[in-house]
Amino acid sequence: MLEISDLRAGYGRMAVLHGLDLTAMPGRPTVVMGANGVGKTTLCRAITGLIPVWSGGIRLDGHDITCLSPAQRVRRGIALVPEGRQVFPDMTVRDNLRLGAYLRGEPGPSDLEQVEALFPILADRRRQTAGLLSGGEQQMLALARALMSRPRLLILDEPSQGLAPKAVAQVAEAVQRISESGVAILLVEQNMTLAETVGEWAVVLQGGRAEVEGPASTVLKSGAVEASYLGH
Amino acid sequence: MKALRMAAVCLTALGLTMAHAAPALTDEILIGELHPLTGPASFYGIPESRGIQLAVEEINAAGGVRVGDQSQMLRLMTEDDHSTPTAGVAALKKLRAADVRFIIGPLGSGVAPALFPIIDRDSGVTQIVDGTIAEGVTNGRNIFRNQAAVSQYDLAVADLFRSKKYASVAMMTDRFHAGFMGTQPALSETLKSLNATVAAEEYYKLGDTDFSAAMTKLVSLQPEVLLIRGYPAEGALITRQARQLGYEGQVVWEMVSPPSTVLKNISATEMEGVYNCIPPTTEDYIALGQDKALAFDKAYQAKFGTTPGELSTLSYDAVYILKAAFEKAGSTENEAVNAALAAMRPEDVPQLISGYVAHQDGRLFDDVGQVNLRGAVSIWQGEGWVPVPDLAG
Amino acid sequence: MLDLFLQQTVNGLALGSTYALVALGLTLIFGVLLIPNFAHGEFYMVGAFLTYALVMAGLNFWLAMALGALAVIALGCLIDLVAFRPLRGAPPLSLMISALAASIILQQTATLIWTSEARTIPTPVTGVLRTPFFIVTWMQVVVMASLILSVAAIWAILNRTRLGLAIRATAQNHDAALLMGISMVQVRLATFAIGAALGAIAGALLGATFPIYPTMGVNPVLKAFVVLVLGGIGSLRGAVLGGLFLGLVEVMVAGYLSTELQDIGAFTLLVLVLLIRPQGFFGTAQVER
Ligand SMILES: Nc1ncnc2c1ncn2[C@@H]1O[C@H](COP(=O)(O)OP(=O)(O)O)[C@@H](O)[C@H]1O
Ligand SMILES: [Mg+2]
Numbered sequence: 001m002l003e004i005s006d007l008r009a010g011y012g013r014m015a016v017l018h019g020l021d022l023t024a025m026p027g028r029p030t031v032v033m034g035a036n037g038v039g040k041t042t043l044c045r046a047i048t049g050l051i052p053v054w055s056g057g058i059r060l061d062g063h064d065i066t067c068l069s070p071a072q073r074v075r076r077g078i079a080l081v082p083e084g085r086q087v088f089p090d091m092t093v094r095d096n097l098r099l100g101a102y103l104r105g106e107p108g109p110s111d112l113e114q115v116e117a118l119f120p121i122l123a124d125r126r127r128q129t130a131g132l133l134s135g136g137e138q139q140m141l142a143l144a145r146a147l148m149s150r151p152r153l154l155i156l157d158e159p160s161q162g163l164a165p166k167a168v169a170q171v172a173e174a175v176q177r178i179s180e181s182g183v184a185i186l187l188v189e190q191n192m193t194l195a196e197t198v199g200e201w202a203v204v205l206q207g208g209r210a211e212v213e214g215p216a217s218t219v220l221k222s223g224a225v226e227a228s229y230l231g232h
Numbered sequence: 233m234k235a236l237r238m239a240a241v242c243l244t245a246l247g248l249t250m251a252h253a254a255p256a257l258t259d260e261i262l263i264g265e266l267h268p269l270t271g272p273a274s275f276y277g278i279p280e281s282r283g284i285q286l287a288v289e290e291i292n293a294a295g296g297v298r299v300g301d302q303s304q305m306l307r308l309m310t311e312d313d314h315s316t317p318t319a320g321v322a323a324l325k326k327l328r329a330a331d332v333r334f335i336i337g338p339l340g341s342g343v344a345p346a347l348f349p350i351i352d353r354d355s356g357v358t359q360i361v362d363g364t365i366a367e368g369v370t371n372g373r374n375i376f377r378n379q380a381a382v383s384q385y386d387l388a389v390a391d392l393f394r395s396k397k398y399a400s401v402a403m404m405t406d407r408f409h410a411g412f413m414g415t416q417p418a419l420s421e422t423l424k425s426l427n428a429t430v431a432a433e434e435y436y437k438l439g440d441t442d443f444s445a446a447m448t449k450l451v452s453l454q455p456e457v458l459l460i461r462g463y464p465a466e467g468a469l470i471t472r473q474a475r476q477l478g479y480e481g482q483v484v485w486e487m488v489s490p491p492s493t494v495l496k497n498i499s500a501t502e503m504e505g506v507y508n509c510i511p512p513t514t515e516d517y518i519a520l521g522q523d524k525a526l527a528f529d530k531a532y533q534a535k536f537g538t539t540p541g542e543l544s545t546l547s548y549d550a551v552y553i554l555k556a557a558f559e560k561a562g563s564t565e566n567e568a569v570n571a572a573l574a575a576m577r578p579e580d581v582p583q584l585i586s587g588y589v590a591h592q593d594g595r596l597f598d599d600v601g602q603v604n605l606r607g608a609v610s611i612w613q614g615e616g617w618v619p620v621p622d623l624a625g
Numbered sequence: 626m627l628d629l630f631l632q633q634t635v636n637g638l639a640l641g642s643t644y645a646l647v648a649l650g651l652t653l654i655f656g657v658l659l660i661p662n663f664a665h666g667e668f669y670m671v672g673a674f675l676t677y678a679l680v681m682a683g684l685n686f687w688l689a690m691a692l693g694a695l696a697v698i699a700l701g702c703l704i705d706l707v708a709f710r711p712l713r714g715a716p717p718l719s720l721m722i723s724a725l726a727a728s729i730i731l732q733q734t735a736t737l738i739w740t741s742e743a744r745t746i747p748t749p750v751t752g753v754l755r756t757p758f759f760i761v762t763w764m765q766v767v768v769m770a771s772l773i774l775s776v777a778a779i780w781a782i783l784n785r786t787r788l789g790l791a792i793r794a795t796a797q798n799h800d801a802a803l804l805m806g807i808s809m810v811q812v813r814l815a816t817f818a819i820g821a822a823l824g825a826i827a828g829a830l831l832g833a834t835f836p837i838y839p840t841m842g843v844n845p846v847l848k849a850f851v852v853l854v855l856g857g858i859g860s861l862r863g864a865v866l867g868g869l870f871l872g873l874v875e876v877m878v879a880g881y882l883s884t885e886l887q888d889i890g891a892f893t894l895l896v897l898v899l900l901i902r903p904q905g906f907f908g909t910a911q912v913e914r
Contacts, residue, residue, distance in 0.1 A: 049803075050800055050804070070803040070804060070806065071803070071806040071807065071808050074804070074805070074806035075806060079804070080804050082800070082801065082804065086798050086800065086801040086804075087801070088797040088801065089797060089798075090797055091793065091794070091797065095790065099802075099805045099807075100805060102787075102790070102805045102806050102807055105787075106787075145805075149805075149806065270733075270736070271741065271840075272838060272840055273741075274741050275740060275741045275742045407885065434884045435884050435885050436884060439840075439841075439844055441831075441834070441835035441836070442640045442875075442876075444633075444639065444876065445633060445636055445876040445877075445880040445884070445887070446879060446880075446884050448632045448633055448636055448880060449880055452629055465743035465838070466836075468745070468836070469745075469835065469836060476753050476760065476762050478755075478760055493743070493744075496743065496745060496836075497743060
């Protein structure tokens with residue numbers, strides 16, 4: 001459903017992605033791995049339209065979306081759980097969730113019930129300010145917020161960052177359930193445990209390209225990931 | 233970067249509106265004028281500049297200036313001083329660089345003191361100040377002024393206090409007005425010597441809008457007179473706020489304040505009975521039906537499509553004073569022109585509109601180059617100022 | 626003595642509400658879009674002049690004010706379009722220079738149209754309210770009431786509408802707001818429209834109390850920036866309380882120390898607040914975004 005071909009993007013004059021190819025589809029959660037600064041977040045921002053693409057194409061269900069605004073991409077079913085969670089800190093949990101459904105108008109009670117069933121902690125914290133939640137709770141909120149737009153492709157940028165192992169396990173479980181419900185998953189991770197639990201397909205970024213690609217079970221054990229960290 | 237470039241373009245565009253000079257021809261006399269043509273003070277500066285243009289055109293149309301046995305035309309070079317000292321000094325340098333040796337201006341009481349030390353030491357230039365009323369900006373050698381000095385305004389204030397025997401006064405003075413600030417201590421002493429208690433001396437600045445703190449204090453002191461020294465927009469505002477807070481004493485203004493401006497800021501009823509102590513201005517001469525003033529008004533309106541400003545006639549007079557000096561001196565050398573100015577008598581310049589009074593020795597300018605243009609008391613009645621001829625009553 | 630103090634307090638609150646009224650629009654635009662909009666003073670000035678022109682043409686003051694505000698809303702959106710939108714993502718200094726350029730151009734244009742002569746809009750409500758303890762003009766009461774109404778209106782827009790939700794989200798996290806599908810064009814338009822309308826209303830009301838002239842906006846905007854620093858940038862409550870506080874301090878300094886110290890008092894206060902509590906009384910420490 002998501003096909004990226006020969007993607008180039010960067011900041012100012014500095015190119016970060018130099019011709020990257022990648023696909024993602026429902027039923028085959030894809031993990032993207034790679035060293036710090038290799039351009040994983042840049043990739044997420046390019047797919048969601050937060051930064052412009054220099055060349056190459058991003059297609060969703062066969063339609064070119066390279067030139068669409070972020071809002072138009074959300075409308076077509078792309079949602080991002082950004083790096084560092086990026087919840088709206090001074091708003092209540094409920095308002096954060098309402099914003100997740102912004103393009104659909106006001107969320108119905110069933111939407112809220114659904115995400116609150118997935119993350120019971122959010123139901124208890126409905127009226128609390130998001131900035132006061134713990135890191136794990138904020139991650140749940142960011143995930144729940146992304147689900148409120150009813151995405152067909154969910155991108156997660158290092159959701160395990162700064163979380164305790166128990167919280168990482170919760171995230172893993174939630175992502176698996178979302179995947180099972182038919183949502184395509186693109187998971188950017190450096191946490192091996194999470195990558196192994198969730199991923200069925202793995203891509204290793206190096207030098208701004210997808211250097212190694214294959215079934216997660218083989219790629220993650222092949223040493224390609226470690227090699228990429230060492231810059232080979 | 234884009235923003236910087238854009239800002240630079242805008243600022244340059246604004247800068248381009250300034251005047252440009254061309255070199256002087258020998259059979260012309262180059263006269264430089266220095267007034268605020270942009271910014272808030274341009275409201276006073278532009279009508280002054282126009283008064284000068286009008287006089288120069290009249291003189292040239294009538295055959296120019298007779299210097300010795302030869303006629304010379306006047307040529308005008310206009311510079312904008314933005315009514316700030318820095319722009320004023322820069323404008324003066326520009327005029328001098330173009331070899332301008334006769335200068336009329338400036339208006340601002342901040343600008344004149346900045347120019348004074350430069351011109352005072354420059355024997356190659358003659359200046360007639362036609363705007364500011366600040367003290368100490370003339371020298372009687374090469375700097376003269378055909379506008380009143382603040383101390384002459386103050387004389388009218390003293391006349392008023394003497395005849396009305398006011399027992400107490402509070403003063404509100406624009407502290408950015410170098411002229412009024414300069415005579416504040418002397419005026420305060422004068423009023424005390426006339427047996428008036430000075431209950432308070434408060435200060436504000438041009439552009440201030442809230443005077444409630446000072447007015448509250450003032451109302452609690454209940455002085456017989458509230459004396460306001462500055463510009464009319466603030467004068468109107470202070471008068472209004474004092475009345476609103478319950479002040480019932482006499483309000484006295486000491487400021488150039490044409491009724492048209494006053495009425496844009498306060499209603500006629502609120503102004504009723506306010507005194508003003510200043511020399512007559514263009515509007516007053518026109519209202520008095522003086523022939524030369526009426527002719528000037530007509531010519532000005534025909535040329536510029538609006539009524540003249542209150543200082544327009546002073547600027548107009550300044551050009552004719554210079555012309556008379558060139559003709560008397562029979563030369564355009566600064567030294568000779570300066571001597572002619574120093575010796576000049578009011579009757580030597582029949583075109584003068586303003587009512588200059590000769591000094592005791594019969595001269596127009598005294599030893600420091602100051603004309604005698606004494607302040608007079610007028611009172612607001614109905615829609616404007618009316619002279620109060622007999623203060624003894 | 627005591628009634629003098631009460632009177633000075635009322636004076637201070639009246640002055641402070643004028644500061645708060647100007648600061649509201651400024652803090653909104655700064656808080657949501659991070660634009661230091663120096664041209665806010667010109668929204669204020671144009672609002673005052675348009676109201677003046679319409680009143681002089683025979684219109685009722687309130688109608689004139691409403692029409693003036695509508696025109697200034699259009700002006701605000703235009704300024705955003707030409708001065709700020711092309712600079713998205715540029716460093717704050719560029720935005721500031723652009724804002725100053727817009728402000729100068731508007732001032733000069735106004736000077737060409739209306740000249741620099743000072744004038745005052747005929748007051749829609751005249752007279753003075755005298756109580757045993759203090760005196761206040763009805764116009765000052767109107768200004769204070771307008772402040773309360775404006776705050777209530779902004780609060781309602783921000784907290785009770787979908788657009789308000791989007792505006793608040795943008796203020797808190799610009800990129801996350803984009804990811805929610807919020808249209809920045811809409812948020813920018815709405816923010817500038819509300820900010821400009823607030824500026825115009827302040828201009829019309831204060832132009833009926835104070836003289837209006839092309840550079841009348843410069844001082845109030847500087848004061849409003851002081852208010853923002855006092856109250857915390859982007860905080861509406863901070864703008865109101867900061868404005869009232871600044872008004873009180875200025876009047877007390879002028880009333881009990883010296884009129885010459887009135888402005889110095891304000892800026893001393895500013896420096897003190899910056900030293901002791903850089904984020905202002907009601908601001909949260911700024912997060913680098
Ligand atoms: N806003 C930005 N401006 C300029 N360079 C950036 C910006 N964000 C990231 N970079 C640079 O782009 C490269 C890729 O960054 P990023 O995509 O965040 O890497 P990753 O998420 O894989 O750690 C890095 O070299 C980083 O320094
Ligand atoms: Mg990253």
